[in-house]
Amino acid sequence: MLLNDKTVIITGASRGIGAAAALECARQGADLVIGYSGSPSSKGHVDELIQQIEALGRKAVAVGAPAEDPDTGEALVAAAVEHFGGVDVFVNNAGICPFHSFLDMPRETYLKTVDTNLNGAYFAVQAAARQMKEQGRGGAIIAVSSISALVGGAMQTHYTPTKAGLLSLMQSCAVALGPYGIRCNAVLPGTIETDINRDDLSDDGKRQYMESRTPLGRLGNPDDLAGPIVFLASDMARYVTGASLLVDGGMFVNLQ
Numbered sequence: 001m002l003l004n005d006k007t008v009i010i011t012g013a014s015r016g017i018g019a020a021a022a023l024e025c026a027r028q029g030a031d032l033v034i035g036y037s038g039s040p041s042s043k044g045h046v047d048e049l050i051q052q053i054e055a056l057g058r059k060a061v062a063v064g065a066p067a068e069d070p071d072t073g074e075a076l077v078a079a080a081v082e083h084f085g086g087v088d089v090f091v092n093n094a095g096i097c098p099f100h101s102f103l104d105m106p107r108e109t110y111l112k113t114v115d116t117n118l119n120g121a122y123f124a125v126q127a128a129a130r131q132m133k134e135q136g137r138g139g140a141i142i143a144v145s146s147i148s149a150l151v152g153g154a155m156q157t158h159y160t161p162t163k164a165g166l167l168s169l170m171q172s173c174a175v176a177l178g179p180y181g182i183r184c185n186a187v188l189p190g191t192i193e194t195d196i197n198r199d200d201l202s203d204d205g206k207r208q209y210m211e212s213r214t215p216l217g218r219l220g221n222p223d224d225l226a227g228p229i230v231f232l233a234s235d236m237a238r239y240v241t242g243a244s245l246l247v248d249g250g251m252f253v254n255l256q
């Protein structure tokens, strides 16, 4: 049990990578605060996830609130304090990637992407860190960044800066929060099959191209991220801070 009796908050945990990470945290002994957008269409996923967590003998509560709202982080932390007495691990995972070309990028698409992926994350990380500092027992903060923090995408000009921003935020927070024993790290997934890229990968040519770029020979699935996130959350990574962990099947290093 790597996270026995720890309290973990994960944003964007109704589906995909966040849900897989939440379940693995529960398997490793943690109680969970499940963040999601509050959309009624996601409530069913959240209820099912909570049932799965409870079947593992752990507890979970959900907070439906938009990631782009600067107050959402405080709401997530308040739920953790109310239900579980504090927070040990904060995973900033909520994100969107509405693929769109650069020259005709709608201003609202750009602003929504930056607000959801980066601006909201800043205040959520700040809220979690303030609570961890007050508790005085350290903590772990993990941002789900991306391989796209390191490389570009013609249809992702609004998205890749948010992922580079999250990576940079973890580096600076590692410095700012190290004195309180709070570790800050980033995971950088490659291409992981989830709802975020279902339409994009329905193009057979695009899918085959992404698979062909991956030395391990397949695209990722959400469970591939669960272990790396739990590792960074746990005391196994007690001397790891300011680090970034590519979880991409080798895609980034595959030049030729």
Ligand SMILES: NC(=O)C1=CN([C@@H]2O[C@H](COP(=O)(O)OP(=O)(O)OC[C@H]3O[C@@H](n4cnc5c(N)ncnc54)[C@H](OP(=O)(O)O)[C@@H]3O)[C@@H](O)[C@H]2O)C=CC1
Pocket (backbone or CB within 6 Å): 011, 012, 013, 014, 015, 016, 017, 018, 035, 036, 037, 038, 039, 042, 065, 066, 067, 068, 093, 094, 095, 096, 097, 116, 144, 145, 146, 147, 188, 189, 190, 191, 192, 193, 194, 195, 196, 197
């Ligand atoms: N899949 C991939 O290939 C990669 C993904 N990532 C990153 O991983 C993270 C998770 O993505 P993934 O699991 O693939 O995507 P999914 O679309 O499967 O899940 C997205 C999650 O984010 C939540 N979310 C979306 N918008 C908001 C919002 N405005 N407020 C609160 N929550 C919101 C969703 O909640 P709800 O159900 O309520 O909408 C959902 O829980 C993202 O940050 C993404 O950028 C990084 C690299 C690669």
Ligand SMILES: C[C@H](O)[C@@H]1OC(=O)[C@H](O)[C@@H]1O
Pocket (backbone or CB within 6 Å): 097, 145, 146, 147, 148, 153, 156, 163, 189, 190, 191, 192, 196, 197, 200
């Ligand atoms: C949504 C994309 O398919 C996915 O997200 C990222 O961060 C990478 O660019 C992946 O390909």
